Each structure stands twice: as C-alpha cells, then as structure tokens.
Amino acid sequence: MVTVQDVRWLRAWFTDHVAEYMTGDADLRRNMRLKDTHTARVGREALMVARGIGLDAASLRMIGTIVLLHDVGRFEQYRRHRTFSDAQSENHAKLTLAILRKKSVLDRFTPHDRSIIRRAIAYHNLPQIPPGVTNPEVLLFSRLMRDADKLDILRLVINYYNAHPDKKNHAIAVGxxxxxxxxxxxxxxxxxxxxxxxxxxxxxxxxxxxxxxxxxxxxxxxxxxxxxxxxxxxxxxxxxxxxxxxxxxxxxxxxxxxxxxxxxx
Ligand SMILES: [Fe+2]
Known part of the structure; x- marks a missing residue:
C-alpha cells in the first residue's frame, strides 16, 4: 500500500528532480515548467475522476503516485532532444522508468505495488493499453492515468490553438x-x-x-x-x-x- 509518508517523500523527490532541470536557457525552463504544471494538473484530474468512481483513500494515493511519476522522463527528453515528440526522440515512458530505476525511487514499495506503478507508467502513452493486460488493478490504474492525462492535454492543446502566434509554445504541437x-x-x-x-x-x-x-x-x-x-x-x-x-x-x-x-x- 502507498502510505501518506510515501506520498510526502515522493513529492519532495519530484520537486528536487524538477529543480535539477530548472537551469539553462528560457526555452528549456519554459518547457520544464510546462511539464511540472502538467503533472500537478493531471494529479487534480485523476483525483476528480477517482473520487467520482468512488475509489478509497489507498487507491487515491496509488493513482497520485503514478501520476506524479508518469512524466519524469519528459524533463530529460526535452533537455536531450529539445522536443516532446517521442517519434523524433525516444519513448518518454521508457525514459521515465529508466530514471526511476537508476534513482531507486520505487525501492520503498512492495514488488506488487512497484509492478502496478511501473506498468501504468509504461502504458500511459501507448495508443491503447495492450489487449493482453487482464490484471484488474493494472487495468484500473492505467485507465485512470490515461483519462486524467487526456483531460489535461486537451486543456493544454486548446490553449495552444487559441494562443496569439507570438505566444505559442511550439513544443506543444510536437513539430x-x-x-x-x-x-x-x-x-x-x-x-x-x-x-x-x-x-x-x-x-x-x-x-x-x-x-x-x-x-x-x-x-x-x-x-x-x-x-x-x-x-x-x-x-x-x-x-x-x-x-x-x-x-x-x-x-x-x-x-x-x-x-x-x-x-x-
Ligand atoms: Fe507522458
């Protein structure tokens, strides 16, 4: 089970992680902020959906954990490649998982919980959840993750389409x-x-x-x-x-x- 202490520790880790990337030029910092804000907003969307379907507190902490970590690789992706296009760079979900492993972020969790978190992250940016996935917990949290992500991306792209041409952050339209x-x-x-x-x-x-x-x-x-x-x-x-x-x-x-x-x- 993901505990309140886990959530607290992960939030602190995430804040430090983002801060490491908040150096460099204005374009880099703008896009680091974009993903930081996106993560926070997806977290709120996920809570809204999860409460709406009546999930318990432990499940809310689980989805909160998945959302907080799902785009960790985006910061590194943009710093390395200057694009959020996976097709033009690398799969950012895999990059997320590699960073979480390298930094031992998930070591505090049981193998069971770690597996759910890793799989929900791995599936979050696929065109669809692989048809062979049947584990109910993996399905639930992967679906929640994907719904919440879509809600915030829709907000983000609609703002982009309506933005003044001079103000548009073209990283959003992935080239x-x-x-x-x-x-x-x-x-x-x-x-x-x-x-x-x-x-x-x-x-x-x-x-x-x-x-x-x-x-x-x-x-x-x-x-x-x-x-x-x-x-x-x-x-x-x-x-x-x-x-x-x-x-x-x-x-x-x-x-x-x-x-x-x-x-x-
Ligand atoms: Fe993502």
Whole structure:
C-alpha cells in the first residue's frame, strides 16, 4: 500500500528532480515548467475522476503516485532532444522508468505495488493499453492515468490553438505544421470510430482530429462528463477549418460522447 509518508517523500523527490532541470536557457525552463504544471494538473484530474468512481483513500494515493511519476522522463527528453515528440526522440515512458530505476525511487514499495506503478507508467502513452493486460488493478490504474492525462492535454492543446502566434509554445504541437487540410487516413480513422494512428499525423489539423478521437478511449464517466462540461469537442472543432469534413468529424465524435453518457446514466 502507498502510505501518506510515501506520498510526502515522493513529492519532495519530484520537486528536487524538477529543480535539477530548472537551469539553462528560457526555452528549456519554459518547457520544464510546462511539464511540472502538467503533472500537478493531471494529479487534480485523476483525483476528480477517482473520487467520482468512488475509489478509497489507498487507491487515491496509488493513482497520485503514478501520476506524479508518469512524466519524469519528459524533463530529460526535452533537455536531450529539445522536443516532446517521442517519434523524433525516444519513448518518454521508457525514459521515465529508466530514471526511476537508476534513482531507486520505487525501492520503498512492495514488488506488487512497484509492478502496478511501473506498468501504468509504461502504458500511459501507448495508443491503447495492450489487449493482453487482464490484471484488474493494472487495468484500473492505467485507465485512470490515461483519462486524467487526456483531460489535461486537451486543456493544454486548446490553449495552444487559441494562443496569439507570438505566444505559442511550439513544443506543444510536437513539430507538426499548420495546414488548411487533413490527412485522409486520419479523417477516415475518426469517422470509423477508431483511435487515430499517430503514424498518419502530418499536420496540426490531424493532431486536432486525433485529440477529438480520444473520446473513444476514455474509460470513466467523470472523464466524459468533464469533456462535455468544458466543451472540449466544441473548442477543438472551432480550431479546425470551416469545411464539411470538420463538421462530420465533430458530429461523429459528439454523437459517441452523447451515446456513452446516455448509456452510463
Ligand atoms: Fe507522458
């Protein structure tokens, strides 16, 4: 079990870890702050979802631990490669796990808990949780981690799309160019109700469609309700060109969101 003392110790470790990276130029520091803030916000999203589905205090500490550590490798990734694109650098979840091992961060936990934490981190940035995973605890915490991460990334990218051109932090768009069209395969995935394959991403509109399609991979009602309440789909639609394909994409995903909320009600 993750204890209150564990959480306290991990928070102190994480603060020290971030501080180690807060040196260097303005671009580096800006992106270190971005991931520090992202981690804190994902933590709040995870608590919101976890409380919404009635998890107990020990489970809240477990998901809090996973979230706090999930992007530890992002700091090193950006310092090494100056990008958050895994495709253009390295898998940041693997980097996280390597750092946690090297710094013996998880040694205080039982092998059982350590395994859940490591697996939930390993699965957090995959297109989907591997179909062979059946361990209920691993599934629960991996799903929670992924839902909470998506909620904060949606906030972040929507702010980016709406930001003044001079203020945009282009690290958020992972090197994708602005464009007036979509890649047909991306649109086809979305309209067919499939998670958009990141290999097909060519431009920022594709990225917006992929983000709309995250609704297909959201696991818990509080997550779906937050998407509706915060009008994330509408905001992504508003960031797309005013063409029928964008309307079709929005309508398809909005219908899935509405249907899932109806079914769960
Ligand atoms: Fe991540």
């Amino acid at each position: 994708l160019r602005e464009s007036s069209d979509f890649t047909p395969e991306v649109l086809a995935d979305l309209l067919a109700g499939r998670i958009v394959r990141s290999a097909h991403l060519r431009n920022q509109n594709d990225f917006k469609l992929l983000q709309m399609g995250w609704v297909y991979d959201m696991n818990f009602v509080p997550t779906l309700k937050a998407v509706r309440r915060r009008k994330y789909l509408e905001k992504l639609r508003a960031a797309l060109p005013d063409v029928p394909a964008a309307d079709a994409a929005y309508a398809t995903v909005a219908a899935v969101l509405a249907r899932r909320l109806r079914e769960e009600a």
